[in-house]
Amino acid sequence: MRCAALSPQDIKISYSYEKFDIVDVNNEEVFIAPIAGFVEVAIPYGNMLGEFAPPTSQDSVMLTRFLANWPNIVIFKPAADLDKDNNVTPRDSLILRRHLAEWEGYKTLPIPINP
Ligand SMILES: [Ca+2]
Numbered sequence: 001m002r003c004a005a006l007s008p009q010d011i012k013i014s015y016s017y018e019k020f021d022i023v024d025v026n027n028e029e030v031f032i033a034p035i036a037g038f039v040e041v042a043i044p045y046g047n048m049l050g051e052f053a054p055p056t057s058q059d060s061v062m063l064t065r066f067l068a069n070w071p072n073i074v075i076f077k078p079a080a081d082l083d084k085d086n087n088v089t090p091r092d093s094l095i096l097r098r099h100l101a102e103w104e105g106y107k108t109l110p111i112p113i114n115p
Pocket residue numbers: 080081082083084085086087088089092
């Protein structure tokens with residue numbers, strides 16, 4: 001589950017002197033590889049907390065509440081953009097729900113609109 005960074009403001013990382021590695025906002029290690037002038041960043045697609053764990057129904061609930069503008073719902077937007085259109089929309093929520101329901105064609109996230 002790796003892709004190029006969506007845009008500079010979408011991903012916040014820092015260096016952990018405790019872990020001697022680059023970490024995300026949750027202090028989890030982030031895979032980064034410079035490739036011919038680009039930086040590849042691993043994104044935990046579907047996990048709204050940005051953790052490298054498979055998404056669950058709780059992630060779907062968080063995304064639904066985020067899209068409904070519930071207060072105090074913070075998600076890791078790059079992981080929620082499951083169709084890779086650089087926006088978090090109800091279509092991303094639909095993809096996550098189908099993934100969790102194990103629909104055919106939704107096993108591997110993300111599912112780009114125009115692959
Ligand atoms: Ca999207």
